[in-house]
Amino acid sequence: MIFIYRLLFPLAFLFFLPGLVIKLIRRPGRKSNYAERFGIFGRDRSEALSKMNGAVWIHAVSVGETNVALSLLKKWTAADPARKFVFSTTTTTAQEIAWNKVPAGVEVFFCPIDFTPYVKKVLKLIKPSALVILETEIWPNLVTLARKSGVKVILVNGRISDHSASGYRRFRMFFAPVLRQFHRICAQTALDAERFAAIASDLPVTVTGNIKFDQTPPSGLQGIGLAEFFGDQFTPVLACSTHAPEEKMMIEAFRDARKDHPELKLVIVPRHAERGNEIENLLRNSGLSYYRRTSGKPLTGKVDCLLADTTGELLKFIHSAEIVLMGKTFCGNDEGQNIIEPAALGKAIVTGPQMKNFKQAFAALIKGNAVMKLETDAELSGAIVKLTEDPELRRELGANAAKAIAAHAGALNKTITILEETIS
Secondary structure: OHHHHHHHHHHHHHHHHHHHHHHHHHOOOOOOOHHHHHOOOOHHHHHHHHOOOOOEEEEOOOHHHHHHHHHHHHHHHHHOOOOOEEEEEOOHHHHHHHHHHOOOOOEEEEOOOOOHHHHHHHHHHHOOOEEEEEOOOOOHHHHHHHHHOOOEEEEEEEOOOHHHHHHHHHOHHHHHHHHOOOOEEEEOOHHHHHHHHHHOOOOOEEEOOOHHHHOOOOOOOOOOOOHHHHOOOOEEEEEEEEOOOHHHHHHHHHHHHOOOOOOEEEEEEEOOHHHHHHHHHHHHOOOOOEEEOOOOOOOOOOOOEEEOOOOOOHHHHHHHOOEEEEOOOOOOOOOOOOOHHHHHOOOEEEEOOOOHHHHHHHHHHHHOOOOEEOOOHHHHHHHHHHHHHOHHHHHHHHHHHHHHHHHOOOHHHHHHHHHHHHHO
16 A cells, blocks of 8 residues: 555645645745755755754644644753754744754754655655654655664654544555554544554554643743733733634624723734735724734834734733634634643633544533633624623633643653653
8 A cells, every 4th residue: 555655646746736835935934944845955954964863853744733842852852861853844834933942952854745755865864763753744655664764653642633533444454554653652532542443453552641731831931012002901802823714703703892892902813824914804894903913014003903923923922812712613613723822821711612623621621610612603702791891700711721731731751751661
């Protein structure tokens, strides 16, 4: 099966190449070294990476996984300072974050596209001792060629979503041989472990918990100075990691809520910053005054809404918010985004009815009376009003949220113990 994959991959890649180019143009982040995705490294980068021979290669795909991987990396380097590490990502936004936040001595690069010559070139350049992959970034060539090269291959914080589970089972004749290449699989939950076992019963799976629960706000984290945009007296509402068409609905709900509460101010941080033009058009037609953070224009007065179409500032905006509307949970979106970040910061969180990709965290928050879950989009305006009028309810929800997240911590230490046992 892997032979067929390698045969067909170049054709499939050509089909998806236009979309990849469009994303590269539209999406912000670090792009100067994007040629690394095709196995092309400048002399300086080649020399730097070749000096990392024997390093542990940690790979994460995009921003969410990168933040988790950075938590793992920082804890691991502190526990084992003599070990060398390299760090790769797939997206330009994640690459930007990685370059800015990795510990000293860690080399960062773009993970090669899963084409045999590119993967072989990078493996030959780095000669890693281990490949640690985050969550679901399971590329057949990368995994099998690394294993064949004598590299220890480990999947950490592994999960299989509701959406993907049936597909993995249906095509287990292909996925099972790939997953058997892993020396260890650290699964987030017992359900994830069961789903791995349904693909192949002999996989080396251990339930370690979700590392996201161990993510703590950076020491000295400072919020964004929102008074610059909103004035002195205001209650900031954050539309967090939103997806279309949530922004339109949230803008309308916010506009209804502020009829009796003009102190309300809205911050929109879309999941994909390149959607800024689209969201600005919504704001332009909403009747609300707004400022777009990436516009480069001078701020001429106080506004009702701030469009934060930037990368790497989400935690700062969460820190500054009073009310957090969780994206990808409204308007028929049911997969969710990382609810653990606002919960760990003790914020009052409002969500739609489901979060399929964050079931464990969502269940813990619901059980701990730590989130306001709405059954319909029509309830959002009323929920904003209720939280605006009841600061004590906001404080209670936030305190409960932080407590619920802290109660589920511990996966990070378990994972590092398994990694050290497997690699040593």
